[in-house]
Amino acid sequence: MLLLGIDIGTSSVKVSVVDAATQKTIASAAYPDTESPITSLQLGWAEQSPEMWWQQAQQAIGLCNSTQKYDPKDISAIGIAYQMHGLVLVDKEQKLLRDSIIWCDSRAVELGDKAFDAIGHDVCLSHLLNSPGNFTASKLAWVKKNEPEIYAQIDKIMLPGDYIAMKLTGDITTSISALSEGVFFDFKNNSISKEIINYYGFEESFFPVVKPVFSDHGQVSAAIAAKLGLKAGIPVAYKAGDQPNNALSLNVLNAGEVAATAGTSGVIYGVSDDLTYDPQSRVNTFAHVNYSEEEKRTGVLLCINGTGSMYRWTKNLFGSAVSYQQMNEIANHAPIGCDGLRILPFGNGAERMLNNELVGVHFHHIDLNLHTQAHIFRAVQEGIACAFRYGVDIMRENGMSPTVIRAGKANLFLSDLFAQTFVNATGIPVELYKNDGSVGAALGAGIGAGIFNNPAEAFSNMHPVQLIEPTSKMFEPVYQEWKGLLAQQLNILQNKHPHTVN
Structure with a gap:
């Protein structure tokens, strides 16, 4: 069938x-x-x-x-x-x-x-x-x-x-x-x-x-x-x-389980059995696929609008002659922290986790005598990983404390460099799986049509293909500097229109 x-x-x-x-x-x-x-x-x-x-x-x-x-x-x-x-x-x-x-x-x-x-x-x-x-x-x-x-x-x-x-x-x-x-x-x-x-x-x-x-x-x-x-x-x-x-x-269906994706947008999605909300609405809570009046399973969603879209833009401007795989290989030639180059990757609309501010993309500390294509490629991946860390900290403020994150081995998670940087930035191990959205939709159809007796049966043969664990704390100073640059940019925007701050 x-x-x-x-x-x-x-x-x-x-x-x-x-x-x-x-x-x-x-x-x-x-x-x-x-x-x-x-x-x-x-x-x-x-x-x-x-x-x-x-x-x-x-x-x-x-x-x-x-x-x-x-x-x-x-x-x-x-x-x-x-x-x-x-x-x-x-x-x-x-x-x-x-x-x-x-x-x-x-x-x-x-x-x-x-x-x-x-x-x-x-x-x-x-x-x-x-x-x-x-x-x-x-x-x-x-x-x-x-x-x-x-x-x-x-x-x-x-x-x-x-x-x-x-x-x-x-x-x-x-x-x-x-x-x-x-x-x-x-x-x-x-x-x-x-x-x-x-x-x-x-x-x-x-x-x-x-x-x-x-x-x-x-x-x-x-x-x-x-x-x-x-x-x-x-x-x-x-x-x-x-x-x-x-x-x-x-197979993230139970309270405390967390999924991530880094496609066009980047998302952390954690399941809760409480009707929880963020007072500033920086993260959002929706009914999960298995929500019912008797069992109120919700999904707490943290969204970053520009992850894959940021990497695509980078490829179009700085790497049109190479593939995404080659971009990832080139990025490995730059060191952790990219010799000071920092990038804010917020160029795809207003960011809910930043109180709906239109921050935009910002490059900081470019040195024309030092920074190369490799630095650009790595700094973009590091900037996206920092944005994820910023979001994970908001999730932690709202009671989510993931000990492991599950993600599909797709999009940015195809890059070993990005996956390891994500883990080092957040401090949370990541399990990678081969499933993607279309496969999930197919299995969902099997559940809905009664072909599977329950969701657990639909995922009985699913196993991780890779486990990535934190390897270094060297990224923490990079993140803290990045966070400071973001705070400066938010202050500039909020001084222009302070009424938007919750």
């Missing part, structure tokens, strides 16, 4: 076909080869076309099928993972009304801050577990305020994965996990938030039917099945945001 996982990423769409009996990946494919475009009409804006995601998903499924390693008709369930917090709007004919305002878009920060003050900090944090910030609810409020002609045509609001499920099945559903990531969910009342609905003036009819994450979200239509070579009626049995799904793919 085969399972299909679809991962709607910011850079590309990846699909995997997994054998449910062995949990082994039979085939994988991604589309496109180059990174997908992000439209940025103004500073801090970021949009993508949902129709682009759908076309990419179809192409990736076709590429996977073309390997001829399996019969597509043997696929029994589909799971979808997707970039979180994006706003997708459709009318009554399920036609798109505009491009999606995606996760790293910062245009709604001011609206979210006003909602935080108006609704009340205590109410927002105790009921929503977050400030409205620039999450999906505030993005919808931006559309209402600035594009009333579009707002008037809305039938349903969705997240990116909901749109792909709709294209596959014709059905539109959501989940508590999805509602919480949009900051639409009231954890205390276990319902859609009346405070958010009433404050922003949203119509409750905008929200699709709410189903568990692991459940039937519709069946693949006959027309789409014929187009993709699948059987009609296959259930879409799982939908989750990329970070809860990444945690699932690493």
Whole structure:
């Protein structure tokens, strides 16, 4: 019995076909080869076309099928993972009304801050577990305020994965996990938030039917099945945001377990069984994939917007003639601390962990007679690792004390240098696994379709491929200097607009 996982990423769409009996990946494919475009009409804006995601998903499924390693008709369930917090709007004919305002878009920060003050900090944090910030609810409020002609045509609001499920099945559903990531969910009342609905003036009819994450979200239509070579009626049995799904793919489901990823963005995601929140909303709490009214499992998420995107930018400007693997090899020629070169890697929108400041990327202490390409490549990796350490310390302030972090051996964790620097910076060992988001989505589909009796069965054959432990305390002075430079930059920004500081 085969399972299909679809991962709607910011850079590309990846699909995997997994054998449910062995949990082994039979085939994988991604589309496109180059990174997908992000439209940025103004500073801090970021949009993508949902129709682009759908076309990419179809192409990736076709590429996977073309390997001829399996019969597509043997696929029994589909799971979808997707970039979180994006706003997708459709009318009554399920036609798109505009491009999606995606996760790293910062245009709604001011609206979210006003909602935080108006609704009340205590109410927002105790009921929503977050400030409205620039999450999906505030993005919808931006559309209402600035594009009333579009707002008037809305039938349903969705997240990116909901749109792909709709294209596959014709059905539109959501989940508590999805509602919480949009900051639409009231954890205390276990319902859609009346405070958010009433404050922003949203119509409750905008929200699709709410189903568990692991459940039937519709069946693949006959027309789409014929187009993709699948059987009609296959259930879409799982939908989750990329970070809860990444945690699932690493079997991070129980309180105290922690996952990390360093793709386009960087994330630390820890599971809790408390309705916990950060008073400054620097980290955010959402319903995990296994959240229920009886067992309130939440995911505490720390996000750094620009990790893989920072490394891609570095490659484009300083290493266009070399591969990422060669960049990592070149970086090894520079010493720890890069002879004083420090980089702040915050150039992909407002950073929630920095109180929604637009810090930007900053290079410090460049010596034109000393620093080389190797220094640049290593300093970027060190700067990203320092950003992770800064975030881990915020997680520690909020009661998370990880003794080990699980991560997929992908993206920046493919670099042995970055992985070791991450571990030395945080002081926390890392277990690396081969699973990725599309594999996690496939296994999630198996859970949702009842092919696995429980999540533990879905990961019974999963084992780490590498354990990385701290080897040196030499990085601590590097981090402390980096932290001081960040504090200086934040002081400059906060003196410009002190009202933004919580």
